[in-house]
Amino acid sequence: MRNITAVAGRNTFINCRVIGYPYYSIKWYKEGLLLPDNHRQVVYENGTLKLSDVQKVLDEGAYLCSVLIQPQIFISQTVYVQVKVPPLIQPFDFPPTSIGKLMYIACVVSSGDMPIHITWRKDGQEVAPSSGVNIETKEYMSSLQIGKVSLKHNGNYTCIASNDAATVSSERQLTVTVPPQFVVQPNNQDGIYGKAGVLNCSVDGYPPPKVMWKHAKGTGNPQQYHPVPLTGRIQIMGNGSLLIRHVLEEDRGYYLCQASNGVGSDISKSMVLTVKSESDLQPGPRVHILIHTPGRKLP
Structure with a gap:
């Protein structure tokens, strides 16, 4: 029988x-002990030996298959099981961060x-050296460092660890927040009675800010704003x-544009809307003034 390589934590079968x-x-022995000798071992009628949840310390070694072909006559073969342990990545996560800050995260096996x-990947692609992300790797650890976090660093980062036993990975999302x-x-601005009007207010940030408008009636100092x-x-x-x-006439007064996204403080800016009629905006009649100079004939 050929020697077998098993992966720790998985099941393996020896025929x-x-x-x-x-x-x-057909009987199986390990170190002189008849198998099965624990709950993880099963010997089937066809002679196949199953090892469940293979463990390196307990299951690695030589196994003897002994076949009784005649009374008191046995034939036997030995197979060596080598157990390889796959990488195990410790849990990690990106802490909350905002634009311009330093980011450091370690992937430890x-x-x-x-x-x-x-290795590291971002959104399924290799991390480019020009992305502003620096990666330092040692035998069992790889760190990801960003000097100044920006919106382009938003995405899913995957730490991939591999050896002869297996390849494993752990993915986490980096979310860069920007205050509004x-x-x-x-x-x-002026609004014309009965016509459409737009009060301009545009904001940016991440997550996208929520905008709320408030109104205070009157033309003096605003006393109280209402949504x-x-x-x-x-x-x-x-x-x-x-x-x-x-x-409408009731639309005149102070307006407050307020934005928030849960990052930093809310921002707001007020303005005054004056309601006018179209006649207020029409130019008045032209007035011609004639100046009479003595000794000069009028046209």
Whole structure:
């Protein structure tokens, strides 16, 4: 019989084939002990020996298959089982981080036969040296370092450890957060009664910020803001701006654009909406002034 290589933690089967002889029984021995001698060993009627959840210390060694072909006559063969231990990666996770910070994470292999080869992948691809990610690898550990975290570092990172026994991996997600910031700030503007108007406000950040609009009536200092009721007439657009389909007199006053995404502090900016009629915007009649100079004839 050929020697067998088994992988720790898995099941393995050892066959004892008898060809050309009628036989009475097949028995297995290890170190002189008749098998099975524990719950992980099973000997089937056809002579196959099953080792469940193979363990290096307990299961590695020589196994003797003894076949009774006639009364008091045995034939036997020995097979050596070598147990190889696959890598075991310790659990790791990326801590919460935000843009511009330093990131360091270690992938540690706590057990496994040497040599062990450790590599990293991002979103299924090799980590490019130009990505700003530095990788340092030793015999049983590989560290991933990012000097200044940016949005391009968002993604799934996989630590892969391999040896002669097996290849294992562990994947974790790195999420880089960015506090909300204004792309377009609201400014005071006029609205025309009965016409559509857009109060501009655009924000950026990660996760994408949520925008809320508030309204304080009146033209003096705002006393108290209330959430803008979102109806068919008033809606928040995809970019965060406020759409008023038909501007009414009641829409005049202070508006506050407020954004939050759970990162850092909320941001807000106020503006004043003045409601005017179309006639307020029409130019008045032209006035011609004639200046009469003595001694000069008027045209």
